[in-house]
Amino acid sequence: MDQLNLESFEEAYNIIQRVVLPTNLIYSDYFSSRTGNKVYLKPENLQLTGAYKIRGAYYKISTLSDEDRKKGLIAASAGNHAQGVAYAAREFGVKATIVMPEGTPLLKVNRTRALGAEVILHGAVYDEACAKAKELAEEHGYTFVHPFDDLDIATGQGSIAMEIVKELPTVDIILVPVGGGGLATGVSTLAKMLNPKIKVIGVEPAGANCLQRSLEAGKVTTVSSVNTIADGTAVQTPGEVIFPYLQENLDSVITIKDDELIVAFVDVLENHKLFVENSGLLTVAALKHLPVENKKIVSILSGGNMDIITLSSVVQNGLIQRSRIFTISVCLPDVPGQLTQVSKIIAECNGNIIKLEHNQFISVNRNSAVELTITIEAFGEEHKKEIMQALQKHSYFPMERKPQRIVVDL
Numbered sequence: 001m002d003q004l005n006l007e008s009f010e011e012a013y014n015i016i017q018r019v020v021l022p023t024n025l026i027y028s029d030y031f032s033s034r035t036g037n038k039v040y041l042k043p044e045n046l047q048l049t050g051a052y053k054i055r056g057a058y059y060k061i062s063t064l065s066d067e068d069r070k071k072g073l074i075a076a077s078a079g080n081h082a083q084g085v086a087y088a089a090r091e092f093g094v095k096a097t098i099v100m101p102e103g104t105p106l107l108k109v110n111r112t113r114a115l116g117a118e119v120i121l122h123g124a125v126y127d128e129a130c131a132k133a134k135e136l137a138e139e140h141g142y143t144f145v146h147p148f149d150d151l152d153i154a155t156g157q158g159s160i161a162m163e164i165v166k167e168l169p170t171v172d173i174i175l176v177p178v179g180g181g182g183l184a185t186g187v188s189t190l191a192k193m194l195n196p197k198i199k200v201i202g203v204e205p206a207g208a209n210c211l212q213r214s215l216e217a218g219k220v221t222t223v224s225s226v227n228t229i230a231d232g233t234a235v236q237t238p239g240e241v242i243f244p245y246l247q248e249n250l251d252s253v254i255t256i257k258d259d260e261l262i263v264a265f266v267d268v269l270e271n272h273k274l275f276v277e278n279s280g281l282l283t284v285a286a287l288k289h290l291p292v293e294n295k296k297i298v299s300i301l302s303g304g305n306m307d308i309i310t311l312s313s314v315v316q317n318g319l320i321q322r323s324r325i326f327t328i329s330v331c332l333p334d335v336p337g338q339l340t341q342v343s344k345i346i347a348e349c350n351g352n353i354i355k356l357e358h359n360q361f362i363s364v365n366r367n368s369a370v371e372l373t374i375t376i377e378a379f380g381e382e383h384k385k386e387i388m389q390a391l392q393k394h395s396y397f398p399m400e401r402k403p404q405r406i407v408v409d410l
Contacts, residue, residue, distance in 0.1 A: 040168060
């Protein structure tokens with residue numbers, strides 16, 4: 001437990017200044033007003049590789065001997081560690097091979113290849129990709145660079161805490177995303193060294209809560225499966241080496257459902273113009289779960305590597321959850337003018353019709369023979385209710401439906 005010390009954190013902080021960009025804290029009026037706290041965002045999504053992982057990867061590789069680097073590096077990653085290792089390997093002029101889960105977003109795969117690394121797709125989740133990477137390391141003699149279960153990696157990630165405390169010495173709470181636990185280890189350990197009063201809270205996806213389960217059990221525990229849109233934190237087993245540090249320094253763990261990440265994405269994008277991936281949004285979604293007020297809170301936005309297809313889906317589902325888009329159906333008499341009348345009512349309420357389907361063959365009863373399914377853009381829940389009440393007032397009785405997918409030209 002004495003291997004992570006202030007001297008090593010300071011060394012790491014100085015070394016990684018060669019490659020990291022400044023990610024100064026952003027004060028959030030929006031989240032502060034909604035939580036009763038003073039909320040700051042730490043935008044690691046703005047790093048060169050789109051995530052904080054460049055910190056640990058670069059520091060780890062800097063500590064290797066020339067001989068170990070020349071063997072070639074290999075790592076397993078869902079994308080962000082991959083880019084960190086690939087970038088650092090290029091800086092040191094050595095070969096890197098990255099094993100990534102088969103479902104890794106194309107953006108992360110292509111960016112890793114663009115940095116000069118060889119990419120091998122294997123397995124459904126990170127844990128299976130990691131097993132393959134270790135197998136290849138044994139077979140070819142590569143030097144394995146673990147994404148989280150490594151004290152040098154955790155030390156490099158801890159530089160984030162150094163920056164937070166330097167910029168905001170009176171910080172009360174730091175929220176940190178958790179996958180395998182490397183970031184949480186570095187941040188919580190250094191934060192407690194700098195100021196034991198700082199609370200560090202880990203935030204996991206509810207569908208991949210391996211650290212929460214492990215802390216409850218008092219030992220490293222593997223969850224049987226993972227199911228989350230937060231692919232960067234979809235890990236079945238936290239790190240063995242770093243687990244004692246998490247037990248010692250992490251104050252608690254919060255779990256977040258996927259639906260909360262979708263809303264958080266829209267909030268961050270609209271109010272701060274920041275593009276943050278689902279794993280990076282865990283700490284934003286956690287803000288409303290904190291039973292505190294008047295505290296200075298830093299949410300670490302760990303990365304921003306999300307492909308366009310996922311972006312389209314997340315935005316649309318976020319708008320649906322906020323009632324900015326909704327779908328209803330009404331039954332109309334099969335007589336001329338009814339479609340015009342319904343459209344007029346919606347227009348008078350300032351609703352915007354995005355899509356409609358007119359089905360004349362649901363019934364042989366001409367008094368209610370036409371089903372009209374309408375997808376509408378609104379300002380929110382109250383506006384949606386206003387539109388539906390206006391339709392009811394004119395004897396149309398709307399039934400809410402699951403919104404249909406809208407094709408967006410990006």
